Amino acid sequence: MTALREPARPAGPSDARRAWRSLARRGASPTSRLLVGLVVASVAIAGAILVWPDTVPLMSFTVPLLLASLLLGPRHLPWFVVFLLVMLMLALTGQAEISTRTVIAVAILFLLAFITLLTSFRRSRLGVAGALGESMLVDLRDRILAQGSIPVLPDGWYVESALRSAGGTPFAGDFVVTSGARAADRLDVAVVDVSGKGEQAGTRALLLSGAFGGLLTALAPADFLGAANRYLMRQDWAEGFATAVHLSLDLTTGDYEVRTAGHPPAVHLTAGSGRWTVRETEGPILGLLDDADFEVARGRLGRGDALLLYTDGMVETPTRDIGLGIDRLLGQAERLLRGEFDGGAARLVDALGSHNDDRALLLVHRR
Template structure:
């Protein structure tokens, strides 16, 4: 690993810039080499088709075309497609007899080239090659999922989470962010439901998860939802609203506070009575009105107690009142959580809610 350099030293900065330029030049050389190899491959296939048509079919030119669509950047791809079209024309010229079948194959290859160009034009806004763009999406997806990871907690506490998207992919409009602060004595968790569903809301959820993650660790609990509301208002999105529920828990005493922004209420299970109680916090949806205020519900988690945070996909279904959905969730929770809370969030998400909506669940349990 390279040693770190002092940014205040002009010589060190110059060395760093030289390294960046060198890496950039190497990248350009690598891209040029790849494009040149693909062009040579296409030319070799043309010669092969002309000399040994029984071994090299005319359709062989689709191979470099497909490879080029995967590895070349949007700037290189148009002229490479032009090269492939020229090679197809050369193949027709070199044929001893141009049959209707060969003409049909050439037309199909021309259509494939047009499809690749249209796809490249859509990628040009991103500015990367096909496989690179997919790698970026995978990295962004992993970062979104990591934002929702539950940090290690002191002994005596169990926190589990589960997330299901309406589309069945890891991209969803529901997400959660969690962190432990103040020398491992305070847990902060926020569950958010972004407007929209599945992949359509995934990009907004990704942006908000990063922003909310930064605010969650830097602000006092009473300031978090206000800052989140201001952030959404500044974005100016057409569908820029979101609901959220925020839990701040003292891991030493069990004292907690819950604040909600247009979100279904958190619920608490009291181990002594075995009953569930709704935590009455309320507030406007994030991103709609300025200077919003959010009510707080406070309580204490004793040994055996639990708190559930969830999104509306867990309790809402078409033609069913949300109160009925909440009653059903609590009844199912009492059955599924009886005896053990391990794996509880996954069990609840799997058995409850609408498969046509994103669903998220967080279970906080004091052992």
């Protein structure tokens, strides 16, 4: 027996509502909802100008244009700008007369739309909206700072780092990286100065901080600078060199090893005599020579002793030799750290160096 099918009934308003609810349940992407909202706002502004031409100004279109520039990605932004200009031309049809003020307003809106399109084309290399791109940069900056966070140390040890970038921006070519909690009785830390300064060196510093953090954690202290040098050589950057100072400290005995790669030397305060000693070591700049050897300086931090690692921005200026800068650093350290080491790294960085160069300093004190 052949089953009889019920004839299909025509679709009505209830079917359309059910289809709309089904789409809503499945959900549109946030970008699509935002785009729809901006389109609706643009249409509403155009309608308001047509109804109340003497009350609603043409410059009201700058609000959705600004929001689109901040929130829409480069795939949707150009089409929305074109749509907005169409709405603008539609709104002009409701003007009783085209005055000089109206012409100027339209010219300004077209100029803003042109600037927005140029910005969109530049963002197309990244593929994200302006606000999202900024949040990604902030996240990267936070990650580079996290690489230099000091792990929890045993009682009797105080370690502090301070960083200031050229121009006061959050991105710098100087950074501090630590080995984290690889071993409870050892601290490995490196202070690195990437070629360039400020935002120009910030991207290379972001990349190197992650790579150097992994090398510092995975390798023996004697192998770190050699591996970092080989890593930089493989990058083949036009301006791809860096200097570094590496400290490996035994937190039980206070014994330490310091190695430098084209970097200013570490300085050691002996509490018994109150004298600062420069720990000179030799080593080529990272990223210039394939086979490089890095000398080691060994010592021991006793009770009350301190050690300073720093970048050349702390001791070198266009008008001052690095040797004189180290002497000035030692003088300021003797004055600012006398009897109070807490917060000493920040005090030294604020008091010394050139504000036109990145500055970084690490203070290690055995209480």
